[in-house]
Amino acid sequence: MTLRWDVLAAIIGMALATYLCRAGGYAILRASRPPRFVQAMLQHLPGCIFVAFLAPALASGGPDTWVASLVTLAVQVVFRKLALSILTGVGTVWALQALA
Numbered sequence: 001m002t003l004r005w006d007v008l009a010a011i012i013g014m015a016l017a018t019y020l021c022r023a024g025g026y027a028i029l030r031a032s033r034p035p036r037f038v039q040a041m042l043q044h045l046p047g048c049i050f051v052a053f054l055a056p057a058l059a060s061g062g063p064d065t066w067v068a069s070l071v072t073l074a075v076q077v078v079f080r081k082l083a084l085s086i087l088t089g090v091g092t093v094w095a096l097q098a099l100a
Contacts, residue, residue, distance in 0.1 A: 064096035 058069060072089030
């Protein structure tokens with residue numbers, strides 16, 4: 001495997017752009033107070049983004065995807081540990097696809 005400098009430069013550039021967007025937003029919100037509706041929107045935004053990623057995957061997935069999503073939801077409700085529920089969901093999909 002060889003190191004391609006153009007690919008490395010692209011990865012570093014994307015990482016830098018991502019960091020600057022996050023740090024810039026943090027700096028702006030730390031220096032000023034947004035209106036109340038913006039604060040309320042920002043509190044609910046992560047859930048909306050998660051659903052936007054999840055809905056197409058569930059719609060195009062088969063029964064193994066639906067079973068894994070239910071297992072993930074059950075683990076999250078019982079244990080309230082996001083990392084554990086994600087690992088359980090990925091493991092469930094992997095096991096169901098391996099059995100099929």
